[in-house]
Amino acid sequence: MIKRFCIKRWQIVLLSLVAVLGITYLLLKLLPNSSLNAFMQRQNSTRFYDRNGQLLHILALDDGLRREWYDLENIPENVQKAFIEAEDKNFYFHPGVDVTAIFRAASQNKEAGRIVSGASTITMQLVRIIYPRKKTSVTLGVKIKEVFLALYLEIKLSKKQILELYLNSVPFGKQIEGVGSASRSFFGIKPEDLTQEQIEVLAKIPRRPADYAPEKNYDYPSRCPHFIQYVISEYAKTQTVIPNDLTLSINAQWNELTERLIQLKLTEFQDARIHNGAAFVVDNASGEVLIWCGNASFDDKEHNGEIDGVLVANQPGSSMKPFLYARALERGFDPSSVFPDIPLDFGGAQVYVPLNFNNRYNGPVRMRVALASSLNIPAVYVLYRIGVDDYMECLDSLGFDSLKGTRESTGLSIALGSSEVTLFEMVRAFSVFARDGKVLEHIAVVPSQKQEGKRVYAKDTARILCNMLSDKNARVLGFGNAKVFETTYPCLFKTGTSNQYQNIIAMGSTSSLTVGVWMGNFEGETVVGQTGSSIPASVVRTILDELTKTYSAQEFAQPESYIQQNVCTLSGMKATEDCPSVTREYVALGRSVHFEPCSWHETRNGKTIIKYPSEYQHWASQKNFSGETQIDGSELSFLYPRNNAHFIFDPTIKPSAQMLPVEVTGGHHTSASLYYDGKNMGTVSDVFSWHIALERGTHTLTAECGTERTSITFTVK
Known part of the structure; x- marks a missing residue:
């Protein structure tokens, strides 16, 4: 029992x-173990690839450390065996602590009278990496703690996980951790390309890192640097760890081609102080970024090459006008609507928009011509009609975040692109036309999910804009027969200049792609001797020529809620038999029924008579002036400009072309003199008109006709 x-x-x-x-x-x-979890989730040196799998960049961590991660199955077996042989022969047979190794080391050290052998296992080394010793002196208590932590790791993790963590974390000195970064830093190759001799060298380094140095300083790849910086910053905003491997949407080959194209232009025009250039290209269907060239050379320190021109806010000039005219279409205007290209009064005070690029006022112009030829005065007129608030709301919907909080300081000059926005924002907004009125977010990482997009314009509004911006005949008034815009595929273009050519911008779109190119300089210097936007436009054209070999350029879809009718090219009204010049134009279906026939043309005795509306009569009389001049006899007065007028100095036109027309009427003599801030501008007879150069500031004009004098003041901003 x-x-x-x-x-x-x-x-x-x-x-x-x-x-x-x-x-x-x-x-x-x-x-749970917070230290272990944090260690396993820490940031490694991300390898960035382009959409075709080409290695672009390997991220150095904040402290300059290089630590690439490789899954164990991607680390060659002979590399694994070499480190196990060198550090822990019994790795697969002990529970984290190798008792036989402890006895062996103790015996060898006793026999030698000094420490000649250690018993630290790979697991114990990993413990010291995860839980670094806080004191330089190693006490018995510290060693016992490390033994227990090693046993703990063996319980918590598999042998595969332990070896994987170790091989990716073992220090090699010189800010290098892990066999991946070590093989690249010491030999300039990936682990799978190591020779057996190189493997054996690497396996010895962790014991005494200070005794080894790379054969030479191998350069890490650094392609598409501005785009890489952008991607890193986006992850930083969300405080998200960047994956060990990240495939980006960019095409490195196209990006580097673009860098070369821009550099060629910068070299060609370096005497004009064009030192910097940027290009940005997106896929219209997906929003994926295909090209992000922030500058021709990231390493050009003389001209601030590290600054990313895609993200720098600049005045876009006339390249903003399509968004304004698209809004006008949705506020009741048609492509045939006629706008005045004459001196205008807004709200009782003259807002001056200087001469257009053709250096004259063009009288009545249809929307199509005003947009395609980039006329300034009609743009300000349109903005005045629809309202700055309404337009700013539209720009906000398009994603112009740079304009947030600027409403109080924004006036009619925004019609000419006077507010600063980025090329990033411009491309996103301009692509809306090829996307049938929807705006998509830019995508930097692939594969990407399909975006539904946010509708900003009606589908037919976008299609009308595509039609107008691709109309080479409508461009003639402003640009002549510019060859740069003549492509063999359907394409829209818009250009812009600002700040006396400090910023020169060109935009282009096919059905598949949208391209934006900015050129100028970051120093704020005025670009000299060039008329501008044809320089970046040629780069846009070359990029599109190259990329359309891969991305098809289809015909732009036709609007569904518009029909084409014969319209008078002068009045924009329904053409009659009296109209000498007729064109086909889109008219909204709702308006077509009540489309009024042209009332500007009339045939009398076999001769066509033009009856201009009253607002164009002064312009017409100057243009077609003939006959004798009669003395008015009325009181001497300024017809133009008005007293207390406010003018806007247009930075897109050279000062020498900024001529203000001055018109005086009345008086009892046939001649009159003009004084500009006291300086005699000359005496004229019959028609009292002069042209004076604009200068910023407040000025006084005085007219003298016999004994009569009259004066006004005006301000140029």
């Missing part, structure tokens, strides 16, 4: 011990 009781008791003790060990094992297995 006593014997039976003892056996039973022994079994209970054994079972209890097994149970305690089992429970302890499970608790350790399940017990």
Whole structure:
């Protein structure tokens, strides 16, 4: 009986011990460890690839450390074996602590009278990496703690996980951790390309890192640097760890071609102070970024090459006008609507928009011509009609975040692109036309999910804009027959200049792609000797020529809620038999029924007579002036400009072309003199008109006709 009781008791003790060990094992297995979790989730040196798998860049961590991650199956087996052989031969056979190695090391050290051998396992080395020693002196307590942590890691992780963590974290000195970064830093190759001799060298380095140095300083790849910086900053905004490998939407080959194109232009026009250029290209269907060239050369320190021109806010000039005219279409205007290209009064004070690029006022112009030829005065007129607030709301919907909070300082000059926006924003907004009125967010990482997009314009509004911006005949008034815009595929273009050519911008779109190119300089210097936007436009054209070999350029879809009718090219009204010049133009279906026939032309005695509306009569009389001049006899007064007028100095036109027309009427003599801030501008006869150069500031004009004098003041902003 006593014997039976003892056996039973022994079994209970054994079972209890097994149970305690089992429970302890499970608790350790399940017990969370913040230090271990943080270590396993830390940022590694991300490898960035382009959409075709080409390696672009390997991210150095904030402290300059290089640590690439490779899954164990991607680390060659002979590399794994070499490190196990060098550091822990019994790695797969011990629970984290190698007792036989401890006895062996103790025996060897005793025999040598000094430390010649260690017993630290790979697991114990990993413990010291995860839980660094806080003190330089290693006490028995520290060693016991590391033993328990090694046992803990063996319970918590598999042998594969431990070896994988170790090989990706083992320090090699010189800010290098892990065999991936070590093979690249010491030999300039990936782990899978290492020779056996190189592997054996690497396996020895962790023991005494200070004794080894790379054969030479191997350069890490650094392609598309501005785009890489943008991607990193986007992850930083969300405080998200960047994956170990990240495939980006960009095409490195196209990006580097673009860098060369821009550099060629910068070299060609370096005497004009054009030192910087940027290009940005997106896929219209997906929003994926295909080209992001922030500058021709990231390493050009003389001209601030590190600054990213895609993200710098500049005045876009006339390249903003399409968004304004698209809004006008949705506020009741048609492509045939006629706008005045004459001196105008807004709100009782003259807002001056200087001469257009053709250096004259063009009288009545249809929307199509005003947009395609980039006339300034009609743009200000349109904005005045629809309202700055309404237009700013539209720009906000298009994603112009740079304009947020600027409403109080924004006036009618925004019609000419006087507010600063980025090329990033411009391309996103301009692509809306090829996307049937929807705006998509730019996508930097692939594969990407399909975007539904946000509708900003009606589908037919976008299609009308595509039609107008691709109309080469409508451009003639402003640009002549510019060859740069003549492509073999359907394409829209818009250009802009600002700040006396400090910023020169060109936009282009096919059905598949949208391209934006900015050129100028970051120093704020005025670009000299060039008339502008044809320079970046040629780069846009070359990019599109190259990319349309891959991305098809389809015909732009036709609007569905418009019909084409014969309209008078002068009045924009329904053409009659009296109209000498007729064109086909889109007219909204709702308006077509009540489309009024032209009332500007009339045939009398076989001769066509033009009856201009009153607002154009002065312009027409100057243009077609003939006959004798009669003395008015009324009081001498300024017909133009008005007293207390406010003018806007247009930075897109050279000062020498900024001529203000001055018109005086009345007086009792046939001649009159003009004084500009006291300076005599000359005496004229018959028609009292002069042209004076604009200068910023407040000025006084005085006219003299015989004994009569009259004066006004005006301000140029």
